[in-house]
Amino acid sequence: MATFIDALGRIVAIDGIPRRIVSLVPSITEALFFWGAGPRIAGVTHFCREPRDGVAEKVKVGGTKTVEVDRLLALRPDLVIASAEENDQEQVEAIIAAGIPVYITLPKTVEEAIEMLSVLGQMTGGGEKAQELVRQCRAALKEVRGKVEKRGRVTVFAPIWRGPWMTIGPGTYMYDLLFECGGEGIFPPEKGRYFHVSLEEVAALDPYVVLLPSEPFRFRPRHIGELAQAGIAAAQKGRAYLVDGRYLCWYGPRIPMALHYVSDLLLSA
Numbered sequence: 001m002a003t004f005i006d007a008l009g010r011i012v013a014i015d016g017i018p019r020r021i022v023s024l025v026p027s028i029t030e031a032l033f034f035w036g037a038g039p040r041i042a043g044v045t046h047f048c049r050e051p052r053d054g055v056a057e058k059v060k061v062g063g064t065k066t067v068e069v070d071r072l073l074a075l076r077p078d079l080v081i082a083s084a085e086e087n088d089q090e091q092v093e094a095i096i097a098a099g100i101p102v103y104i105t106l107p108k109t110v111e112e113a114i115e116m117l118s119v120l121g122q123m124t125g126g127g128e129k130a131q132e133l134v135r136q137c138r139a140a141l142k143e144v145r146g147k148v149e150k151r152g153r154v155t156v157f158a159p160i161w162r163g164p165w166m167t168i169g170p171g172t173y174m175y176d177l178l179f180e181c182g183g184e185g186i187f188p189p190e191k192g193r194y195f196h197v198s199l200e201e202v203a204a205l206d207p208y209v210v211l212l213p214s215e216p217f218r219f220r221p222r223h224i225g226e227l228a229q230a231g232i233a234a235a236q237k238g239r240a241y242l243v244d245g246r247y248l249c250w251y252g253p254r255i256p257m258a259l260h261y262v263s264d265l266l267l268s269a
Contacts, residue, residue, distance in 0.1 A: 215245030
């Protein structure tokens with residue numbers, strides 16, 4: 001019997017390598033397939049869309065915040081991987097109350113995400129492939145930190161929603177990834193982890209670069225025009241970019257590529 005400490009400080013006991021895993025976190029589902037645990041995944045959410053061929057045949061247990069607990073329990077999982085942020089607390093507590101081992105994740109930094117992958121690799125029998133991914137992540141982070149040290153930082157605005165406009169602050173994975181890649185937030189830390197903003201505020205703070213991700217809100221080219229009309233110079237001068245939101249939000253096998261891609265985008269703007 002192996003024991004692990006999850007993001008909430010809970011002790012999670014796992015009896016051997018799990019054979020019936022349910023993943024409620026899309027980026028972790030992708031990681032499990034990446035290091036070969038796909039055949040041992042019993043269920044996923046509707047939002048677990050990668051790898052496409054792998055998840056197509058898996059039982060869907062609802063959405064990330066609308067888990068069908070009875071359907072999940074019927075799969076007789078020996079491990080459920082959840083997120084303190086992406087999943088509904090009441091639903092996760094119901095799974096725990098049923099006696100199922102639940103490992104809860106909440107990486108707030110790139111370093112924490114890499115360590116989480118290392119632990120999950122050990123927990124789920126990821127073996128050398130999981131540890132090689134961890135080494136690649138750490139190498140990419142070291143390389144990008146060196147690049148930022150040489151080139152300096154640029155201010156960045158990265159919204160996550162429109163109607164109303166929302167963005168992120170310290171204590172979120174996305175904010176830390178942007179920071180590691182050379183981005184400096186334009187809002188003070190006391191604004192919190194997630195908060196509403198106005199385009200007038202953004203224009204006044206004048207970010208050098210704007211990144212518009214494809215998730216959780218799907219930004220499109222017309223939104224760059226909206227920012228330009230609001231007087232945001234980065235959008236007017238061609239320094240507003242549409243980016244794959246998975247580079248900013250998914251903490252799995254995309255981490256090395258995300259670090260290189262986002263740092264190049266910010267530091268070459």
